[in-house]
Amino acid sequence: MDTEQLILMRLHAQHLLAPVDPHEAVTDLIGIQAQYAGNARHALNIRSSGAPERGVLVKTWTLRGTLHLHAADDLPTVLHSGCRTDYGQRAYTSGEVEPARCDRFRNRILCALGAGDLPRAELKRICEEDGMTKREADVLFEPWGGLIRSMAERGEIAYAAEGNRMITRLAPFAPLDEAAALESMARRYIAHYGPVSLRDAQTFFGKPQRMLAPLFEREASETAELDGTVYYCAGNTLPPDASVPDVLFLAGFDPLLMGYRKTGNPVLPPECVKAVYNNAGIVFPAVLLNGTVCAVWKAAGRRLCCTPVRRVGARDRKRIARAGMDRFGAAGVKWMDE
Secondary structure, eight states, rough: OOOOHHHHHHHTTTSSSOBOOHHHHHHHOOOOEEHHHHHHHHHHHTTTTSOTTTTTTTEEEOGGGOEEEEEEEHHHHHHHHOOOOOTTTTHHHHSSSSSHHHHHHHHHHHHHHHHOOOHHHHHHHHHHHHTTOOHHHHHHHTTTOHHHHHHTTTTSSSEEEEEEEEEEEEOOOOOHHHHHHHHHHHHHHHHHHHOHHHHHHHHHOOOHHHHHHHHHHOOSSSEEEEEEEEEEEEEOOOTTTTOOEEEEEEEEEEEHHHHSSSSGOTSGGGGHHHHHHHHTOBBBOEEETTTTTEEEEEEEEEEEEEEEOOOOOOOHHHHHHHHHHHOOOOSEEEETOO
C-alpha cells in the first residue's frame, strides 16, 4: 500500500466516491460531528443521496463528549452503558442543585415533550413556571449542557436533526453493554474509516492503544503497512474505475479529518495543519485538490470564499471554482489572497 492507495481507500470507505442512503452514511461513520448544524448537513450531503425522513436522525453528545448527528436506531450503541461523562452529569453531581430538584425538572421536561418537540428556551420557561430559581437555572440550563445534556446522555432526549434547536423525546431503548458497543463501533470504524492505525483509533475513540489493540487485531480482516505503521483494514475492494476526485469540498469537522490523528492524516499536509485546526478547537471546511487539502472555504451569500493554505496555481483555482459552482450553485469563488 502506498499513500495514494491509502487516500483512495479511505475516500471509498467514507462514501465520498459514490453516495449512499443518508441513514447508511451516518450509521457507517458512527455519527457525524455536529456542533454546527450546517457542517453536519454538508458532511452528509457529500456522502448521500436524498434527504432522511424526519426523526430518522437526531443530535446528541457521544464520541469524545461532543455533539454528533446519529441515526436514532444507533443510539443503543453510541449511548451504551457506562458512556455517561462526569461533565455531562454535572447537573446532578455538582452539589449546587439537590438531586431531587433535578429529578423534578427532569420529569417536567419529559412531560412537556410528551406533547411534541420544543425548543430549549421553552423548556426553561416551563421549568421556571414550575418553581425553578435563577440559581438553579444557571446550573440546569447552563450553555454547555446542564440538565439537557444529562438527560441526553441517559438516552431520554436529543436534539432534532433538522438544525432548528428543537428537543425531542426519545422512545425508551436498552443500551448495549460497553464491550459489545465498542466491538460494533470498532468493526464499523475499520470498515468505513480504514485503513486505520491504532494511533488513529486512539484519537477517534479517546481510548488508549493498549485497550484497542486486541479488539482491532480481532475485528480486522487484514492489515497493511506504510512507512513502518500498521494499518487495519476490512478487506474492502475498490471499484475498478475508482479514482481520487479532482476537487472535493469537505465540511468543517468532516469525518475525513476527525476520524484520524491530524498529524498523520495523508490528506492534510503538515504545513496545512494549523490553518485547518485552529487554537480554539475549530476544524474549518477544507478543499481537497487531487486528494490533499489546499485551501479552507466558507460560503458568503452566493459566493464561496477560499483561502489557500498552500500554493494553488491559476489552472487549479479555475478547477476549484468550477467545482464550487457545480456543487453549490455558487456565483463564483473569491480567492482571499488576491
